Amino acid sequence: MSLTPEATEELEILCTTLKSSLKQYPDFPQPGILFEDILPIFASPSLHTGLIRALEIHLTAAHPPTLTPPFAGVDVVVGLEARGFLFGPSLALKLGAAFVPVRKAGKLPGDCVKVGYQKEYGEDFFEMQSGAIKEGSRVVIVDDIIATGGSAEAAEMLVTMCGGTVVEFCFLMELGFLKGRDKLTAPVFTLLTGQE
Numbered sequence: 001m002s003l004t005p006e007a008t009e010e011l012e013i014l015c016t017t018l019k020s021s022l023k024q025y026p027d028f029p030q031p032g033i034l035f036e037d038i039l040p041i042f043a044s045p046s047l048h049t050g051l052i053r054a055l056e057i058h059l060t061a062a063h064p065p066t067l068t069p070p071f072a073g074v075d076v077v078v079g080l081e082a083r084g085f086l087f088g089p090s091l092a093l094k095l096g097a098a099f100v101p102v103r104k105a106g107k108l109p110g111d112c113v114k115v116g117y118q119k120e121y122g123e124d125f126f127e128m129q130s131g132a133i134k135e136g137s138r139v140v141i142v143d144d145i146i147a148t149g150g151s152a153e154a155a156e157m158l159v160t161m162c163g164g165t166v167v168e169f170c171f172l173m174e175l176g177f178l179k180g181r182d183k184l185t186a187p188v189f190t191l192l193t194g195q196e
Contacts, residue, residue, distance in 0.1 A: 007057050007061065010057060011058065014053060018050060018172075019192045021041055022037060022038060022192075023037040024036060038086075038173075059140060063140075073095070074167065075098065076092075076100055077091050077092035077100070077142060078133075078142070080126075080155055081102060084142050100132045102126050102127070102128050102154075105125035108127050111130040112128060112129055113162060115157045117150040117154035119150060126158060137165070139159045140166075140167060140170055141155050141186075143171055146174045149178075152169055152180065156185065170190075
C-alpha cells in the first residue's frame with residue numbers, strides 16, 4: 001500500500017524537522033568517526049511525537065491491519081539495546097503492538113534464546129526472553145542506526161528462533177557505505193538520510 005499525497009507531505013515535513021534537530025560530533029567516540037546524535041529528538045516532546053508519527057505513517061501504510069486472517073499489521077516491535085529502547089515502546093503503543101527488548105547477554109531474567117554477532121572488535125551476544133514472541137507474530141525490528149548490520153541480523157535470528165516473522169527493519173539513519181542492509185532478509189526502511 002502506498003502513502004496518500006497528504007501522508008507523503010506530512011512525512012516529508014516531519015523528516016525535515018527531525019533531521020534538522022540532530023547534532024553531529026566529529027571524531028567521537030574515536031578519530032575518523034562522525035557521530036550522529038539523536039538525543040535532541042527525545043529532549044523535545046514535539047520532536048519525539050513527530051518521530052513516532054513519522055514511523056507510524058510509514059508502518060501503517062506498509063503493513064496495514066486487516067479484519068481477516070492473517071490480520072496483517074504489526075504484532076510486535078522489537079527494540080535493540082540501547083537506543084531502540086528510546087522509541088520502540090512508544091511506537092509499539094501507537095501501533096497497538098507488543099514491545100520486546102533485545103539485550104546484551106546476561107541482562108534478561110528467565111529462559112532466553114541467544115545468538116552471537118560480529119562487532120568491529122570481536123564478538124558479542126544478544127538475547128531475547130523465550131516465549132516473548134508468539135508463533136506467527138509479525139515483527140518490526142527498530143534501532144537508531146544501521147551500520148554493519150550485525151546486531152540487526154542477530155535480532156532477526158532471535159525473532160525467527162522464537163517463531164516470529166520479521167516483516168521490516170526500521171532505522172532512523174543508515175551508514176550506507178557499510179552496506180549493513182545486505183545482511184538482512186526483510187525490507188529495510190530508513191527514516192532520515194544518513195552519511196554516505
